[in-house]
Amino acid sequence: MSTSTETIELSIVMPCLNEAETLAVCIDKAQRYLARSGVVGEVVIADNGSNDGSQEIARAHGARVVDVPAKGYGSALMGGIDAARGEYVIMGDADDSYDFSQLDPFVERLRAGDQLVMGNRFQGGIAEGAMPPLHKYLGNPVLSWIGRALFRSPIGDFHCGLRGFDRRAILDLHLQTTGMEFASEVVVKSTLGGLRVSEVPTTLSKDGRSRPPHLRSWRDGWRHLRFLLIFSPRWLFLIPGATAFFLGLLGTIFLAIGPIEIGGLGLDTISQVYLAALCVVGYQSVIFAILTKIYAQHEGFRIPRSRNFERLERRISLESGALAGLALFLVGLVIAIWQFAAWAALGFGALDLAPTLRISVPATLLMILGAQTIMSGMFLGVLNVGLRRER
Numbered sequence: 001m002s003t004s005t006e007t008i009e010l011s012i013v014m015p016c017l018n019e020a021e022t023l024a025v026c027i028d029k030a031q032r033y034l035a036r037s038g039v040v041g042e043v044v045i046a047d048n049g050s051n052d053g054s055q056e057i058a059r060a061h062g063a064r065v066v067d068v069p070a071k072g073y074g075s076a077l078m079g080g081i082d083a084a085r086g087e088y089v090i091m092g093d094a095d096d097s098y099d100f101s102q103l104d105p106f107v108e109r110l111r112a113g114d115q116l117v118m119g120n121r122f123q124g125g126i127a128e129g130a131m132p133p134l135h136k137y138l139g140n141p142v143l144s145w146i147g148r149a150l151f152r153s154p155i156g157d158f159h160c161g162l163r164g165f166d167r168r169a170i171l172d173l174h175l176q177t178t179g180m181e182f183a184s185e186v187v188v189k190s191t192l193g194g195l196r197v198s199e200v201p202t203t204l205s206k207d208g209r210s211r212p213p214h215l216r217s218w219r220d221g222w223r224h225l226r227f228l229l230i231f232s233p234r235w236l237f238l239i240p241g242a243t244a245f246f247l248g249l250l251g252t253i254f255l256a257i258g259p260i261e262i263g264g265l266g267l268d269t270i271s272q273v274y275l276a277a278l279c280v281v282g283y284q285s286v287i288f289a290i291l292t293k294i295y296a297q298h299e300g301f302r303i304p305r306s307r308n309f310e311r312l313e314r315r316i317s318l319e320s321g322a323l324a325g326l327a328l329f330l331v332g333l334v335i336a337i338w339q340f341a342a343w344a345a346l347g348f349g350a351l352d353l354a355p356t357l358r359i360s361v362p363a364t365l366l367m368i369l370g371a372q373t374i375m376s377g378m379f380l381g382v383l384n385v386g387l388r389r390e391r
Contacts, residue, residue: 017054291379330370
C-alpha cells in the first residue's frame with residue numbers, strides 16, 4: 001500500500017457487484033503483489049451497488065472503495081479508472097479467475113512504453129471449466145477474429161478481463177459504452193487511436209463464486225458484435241453495398257434495352273427483377289453505412305474520418321435528401337404514368353409482358369430508391385435534432 005505522500009505508479013482496479021465470496025482473496029493477492037514487487041500502488045474497488053457486504057470486506061482488506069451508481073460493467077470500470085490515482089491501471093474481474101499476484105508482465109510492458117497491455121488467455125492457458133465451450137470455441141475466437149480483421153489489431157483475445165494501460169492515454173479516448181462491450185471498445189479505440197498495444201500470456205482459472213456470472217452469453221455477445229459493426233461500416237456495409245448497388249443498377253438499365261446473352265446465358269426480364277432487388281438492397285446498405293458513421297460521430301465515437309466523407313457529410317441534410325429522393329421518385333412516377341397512358345390508349349387490354357416489364361421494373365426501382373432516400377434524409381434530420389437538443 002502507498003502512503004498519501006507517495007506518487008502512486010499503479011492502481012489495480014476491480015469492478016464489483018456482490019462479490020463477497022471472492023473479493024477478499026483477490027484484494028489480498030493484489031496487495032501481496034504490491035508488497036513483493038515494490039511497486040507503489042493501490043487497490044481500487046469500483047462498487048456497482050453491492051448489497052452483500054462487499055464494500056466492508058474491501059475496506060477491511062485495505063482497498064479503497066469507489067461507489068459507482070451508474071449500472072453496467074463499463075460504467076463501473078470507468079468510475080474506478082476516473083478515481084484511480086496511479087499512472088498505470090491494471091483492471092481485472094473480482095471473481096478470482098485471474099491471479100493478481102502475478103502482474104509483473106503487465107507492469108514490465110507498461111514501463112517499457114506500451115499504452116495498452118492485454119492478457120491473452122489462449123496463450124497463457126484456460127483451466128478446465130473456467131470458460132464455457134460456447135465462449136472458448138465460438139464467441140471469443142470469432143469476435144476477436146472480426147476485431148482483428150476489421151481494425152488490423154494485433155490483439156488475439158479481445159475480451160480478456162485482465163489488462164493494463166496508461167491511465168491518461170485511455171481517458172483521452174473518451175470511452176462511452178456502459179456494458180460488457182466496454183472490453184471491445186478499449187481495444188478498438190486504442191488501435192484506431194494509434195496507441196502502443198501489446199499482449200502477454202494470461203492464465204484463466206475457474207472463478208470461485210457459487211452463483212452464476214453476470215455475463216449473459218448471447219446478449220453480451222451481440223452487444224460486442226454491435227459495437228464492432230458501428231465502428232466498421234465501410235467494410236461491412238459500404239463497399240459490399242456499393243458493389244451490389246452498381247451491379248444491380250447497370251443490369252437493370254441494360255436489360256431495359258433488351259435481352260442480353262453472356263456466354264450462352266440468357267438474361268431477360270426475370271433477371272431484371274432480381275437485379276433491381278439487388279440494387280435496392282445494395283442502396284440500403286450504402287445508406288445504412290453512411291447513417292451509422294454519422295450517428296457514431298454524433299455520439300462521440302472517434303472513428304477515423306476521411307476528407308471525402310467529411311465533404312459528403314456537409315452536403316447531406318434532410319432537405320438535400322428529400323430533394324434528391326423526390327427527383328428520383330418523380331422520374332419513376334412519370335414513366336409509370338406514361339405506361340398507364342399507353343395502356344389506356346389500348347383500351348386497358350392485354351399487354352406484351354416482356355417489353356412492359358423492361359420499362360416498369362426501372363420505373364419501380366427509381367420510385368423505391370427515391371422513397372428510401374427521402375426517409376433516410378428524414379432520419380438524418382432526427383439525428384441532428386437530437387444532437388442540438390442535447391447540446
